[in-house]
Amino acid sequence: GDVVLRVTDLSVRFPTDEGLVKAVSDLSYEARLGRTLAIVGESGSGKSVSSMAVLGLHNPKKTQITGSITLDGTELVGAPQSTFQKIRSTKAAMVFQDPQSSLHPFHKVGTQIAEAYQAHHKVSRSIAQKRAVEMLDLVGIPNPQRRAQQYPHEFSGGMRQRAMIALGLVNNPKLLIADEPTTALDVTVQAQILDLVNDLQKEFGSAVILITHDLAVVAETADDILVMYAGRGVEKGYAKEVLAQPSHPYTYGLLQSLPSHSEDLEELKAIKGAPPSLLNLPSGCSFHPRCAFKDEVGEACWTTLPEWRPTPGLANRQLRCHLADPVATLQNDEGVR
Ligand code: SF4
Ligand code: MG
Numbered sequence: 001g002d003v004v005l006r007v008t009d010l011s012v013r014f015p016t017d018e019g020l021v022k023a024v025s026d027l028s029y030e031a032r033l034g035r036t037l038a039i040v041g042e043s044g045s046g047k048s049v050s051s052m053a054v055l056g057l058h059n060p061k062k063t064q065i066t067g068s069i070t071l072d073g074t075e076l077v078g079a080p081q082s083t084f085q086k087i088r089s090t091k092a093a094m095v096f097q098d099p100q101s102s103l104h105p106f107h108k109v110g111t112q113i114a115e116a117y118q119a120h121h122k123v124s125r126s127i128a129q130k131r132a133v134e135m136l137d138l139v140g141i142p143n144p145q146r147r148a149q150q151y152p153h154e155f156s157g158g159m160r161q162r163a164m165i166a167l168g169l170v171n172n173p174k175l176l177i178a179d180e181p182t183t184a185l186d187v188t189v190q191a192q193i194l195d196l197v198n199d200l201q202k203e204f205g206s207a208v209i210l211i212t213h214d215l216a217v218v219a220e221t222a223d224d225i226l227v228m229y230a231g232r233g234v235e236k237g238y239a240k241e242v243l244a245q246p247s248h249p250y251t252y253g254l255l256q257s258l259p260s261h262s263e264d265l266e267e268l269k270a271i272k273g274a275p276p277s278l279l280n281l282p283s284g285c286s287f288h289p290r291c292a293f294k295d296e297v298g299e300a301c302w303t304t305l306p307e308w309r310p311t312p313g314l315a316n317r318q319l320r321c322h323l324a325d326p327v328a329t330l331q332n333d334e335g336v337r
Contacts, residue, residue, distance in 0.1 A: 001033030004174045004207045005054065005092075010067035010077075012049050012058070012231075019279045023049040025231045027067070031175060031207040036198075038210045038222035038239055040254070044275050046231035047211050051177045053077075055094055056084025072174055090120055092175040093168030095161070095197065102164060103152040109163050110136070110148025117170045135166035138203075139196060158189040165196065172204060179211040194221055215258055219243050227251045230276050230286035233308075237317040247311040247326045248319045249293045252333075285322065296329055297322045 012024040024046040031037050039047045052058050054069055054076065069076040072091055074083065088094075104112055113132035114125065121128070129148070136144035139162040152160055168176070178197050194210075198221060201208050210221055218225060222239035227248065235248035246252040253271035273290040276282050284302040288294050294301040300322045311317035313327050323329050 001035055001205070001207070003030045003032055004072055005031040005209075006068070006070045007050065007054070008068040008070075010050060010053065010069060011065070012046070012053055013064040014062060015064065016279075021278045022231055022281060023278055024053075025281075027228075027231070027233055029226050029233065029236070031209050033174065033207050034201070034205050035223040036201065036208040036210055036221055037224045037226065038212060038218040039226050039228060040212060040215065040218060041228035042213055042275055044230075044278065045228040046278075047228050048179055049231075051094070051179060051209060051211060054175075055088055055092060055177065056081065057094075089116060090171045091173050092177065093165075093173045094177045094179060095165050095168055095193075103160065103167065105152055107151070108149055109152060109155070113148075113163075113167050113170050116167055120171050131170065132166075135170050136163065138200070139163070139166045139169075140192075141166070158192065161189070161193050162196065165193075165200070169200060169204065173206060175207045175209070176201065177209045177211065180213065197221075215243060215254060227254070230281055231278060232286065232320070234287070234321070235311075235317070235319045237311075237314070241314075241316065245314070245327065246330065247314060247317055248321050249291050249323070249326070249330070250287050252330050253290075253292075285320070292333075293323060293329055297324075 007030070008028050010024055010027040014021040014023060027046070027050055029037065041047045053065055054071065056076065056079070065077050067077060071087060074087070076083065103109065110129060110132040113135055114128035117131050118128045133144045133148050136147055141147050141159060141162050152163070155163060176197065194217060197208060210217070212218060218239055225237065225239040225242045226233050227235040227250065229250050235242060235246065235251045242251060243255065246255055257271060271290055276286060276289065282289055282302070284300065284304050285291070285306055288301045291301065304322070306320040306322050308318050308320055311319050311327065312325055319326065
């Protein structure tokens, strides 16, 4: 599909009393119509921050953004709030985490969806109301006619998520950003919502960005994957291929820590150590303090930032790592690290 979002050399920094927080550094990716891109990483990897920048949900006075973000041909770096407002109601919608476009507690759900539609279409109230009921039906809300007349607090958590998706989709946005739920939605409801997002993508042909730390979710949902560590991309490729054969030590570590890779939970091999402070990134490769393979390379790991390069031996794969033959190195790992 066509590229709808192109992020190029994006850096996002927050000045604080303790120094500059380097939340995102030199990030590049693209989202295409009809495809789901998973952006994966631990918390603090920058995966949410970059999508906040796409939607203009950051505080412009407290954020330094450089690079380029083009959404459907519009440059967003440095754009005024009015541009972002327009984009959020017509071109891009965020599900799960979007305080700015979530439902208003004191207005009927159907009215909110109808008004969002009317803001961009010259139609009568009754036609907009009909559209709202259709949207509630489309996202799987039973009795949509009656539900449209209710207030958000009359909906369950899962139904509210569905209503938010209906609101987000009413103007056919080309980009849907699904950031992992921070609220305690139960796992079954989460799975249902992800299925819904998948179905709607097929119906609308939009691009989806799925932001998550959960690789099991990626396996089921994504076409493409970008793995982030400490604000940078470290590996990208087709999701199924990356999960089947990771080539970056960090991706490898994430996969090793999945329960499905071990029969015995006590054998779980999580990556040792914690992600670095974004105030003070390690020299060279940011992952080096935790990397079990740096001795295979030596000095370059802590002196030189790896640039993107094609993964030797794997088509359609890019990574940032100095290992000469990462695939062979990871395959030979005995898993005792
Ligand atoms: Fe590990 Fe070095 Fe590769 Fe970084 S560049 S992931 S430290 S081997
Ligand atoms: Mg997040």
